[in-house]
Amino acid sequence: MPDIFDKILDHMIGAFTFDLGRYLIAAGTLSILLWAFSKWSEARRIQKRKASFADYKREFLSSMRTVFVFGATTISTVLFIESGWVNIDQSAIDWPVFALQVAAIIVAHDAYFYWMHRALHLKSMFRFAHLHHHKSRTPTPWAAYSFATFEAVSESAFVPAYLLLVSVIGAPMYDFAIFIFLAHMIARNVMGHAGVELFPAGWTRSPLGWITTTTHHDLHHSQGNSNFGLYFTWWDRMMGTEHPQYEARFDAVAKPVCIFHAQAAA
Ligand SMILES: [Zn+2]
Ligand SMILES: [Zn+2]
Structure with missing residues (x-):
């Protein structure tokens, strides 16, 4: 068997376990928490409509297709590393540099996502590339990977492209920084699809109001046709694509609710 197939087989189980695992852990944990604190989550539900069993089933099954695409991308990235095209910083972690690496890849991914997402909404692209994700009118945490194949490929291209870029400019990332970025990515992804506002009351007017809430992506x-951003409100604000009632809609659901008594505070 050619060498390359051996190498792909070597990494296959690890790659698919990682991509499936982070989806199941993140979506599963959030679903369990929303269920365990159901009175709290009902009080903060964003839409009146509830996701149907068919919605959950479609979201889960198409996420399995995405796991396959993401797993294939993870294998390609590992092969890039083994072939020396992508470098990983193996030295002892310098924590300020680590923090900078994580912040830089998150900001870069936010920009990549915004513009990729705007492109997917072009008339010529939407039907075959992005309509599938929008079948979730009332998203659930399981919609986090619910993409058409084209979108899954576009989403997954960012990590190898970014790692290649930082390797070329001589600033390779620590493997732990990549891991933290991937963990943050899936955590924010399932939070954006929670269907329940998870951020505290007053968030959009707080000093951290530029971090997107669940209402942002739910809208x-x-x-x-608005709120294309992922982690931050920056690009939507710069490009005039923020939903005009974003803050009002957030305030309407993000009531201060006691998690134990699940009653909206006066
Ligand atoms: Zn969209
Ligand atoms: Zn979405």
């Missing part, structure tokens, strides 16, 4: 699913 994108229910209305479709």
Whole structure:
């Protein structure tokens, strides 16, 4: 068997376990928490409509297709590393550099996602590339990977492209920084699809209000033509694509609710 097939087989189990595992852990943990604190989550539900069993089933099954695409990308990235095209910093971690690496890849991914997402909404692209994700009008945490194949490939291209870029400019990342980025990515992804506002009351007017809330992405699913951003509100604000009632809609659901008594505070 040619060498390359041996290498792919070597990495296959690890790659698919990682990509499936982070989806199941993140979506599963959030679903369990929303269920365990159901009175709290009902009080903060963003839409009146509830996701149906068919929605959950579609989201889960198409996420399995995405796991396959992401796993293939993870294998390619590992092969890039083994072939020396992508470098990983193996030295002892310098924590300020580590923090900078994590912040830089998150900011870069936010920009990549915004523009990729705008492209997927072009008339010529939407039907075959992105309509599938928007079948989740009322998203659940399981919609986190619910993509058409084209979108899954576009989403997954970022990590190898970014790692190649930082290797070329001589600033390779620590493997732990990549891991933290991937963990943050899936955590924010399932939070954006929670269907329940998870951020505290007053968040959008706080000093951290530029970090997107669940309502931000939920409005994108229910209305479709605004709020294209992922982690931050920056690009939507710069490009004039933020939903005009974003803050009002957030305030309407992000009531201060006691997690134990699940009653909206006066
Ligand atoms: Zn969209
Ligand atoms: Zn979405």
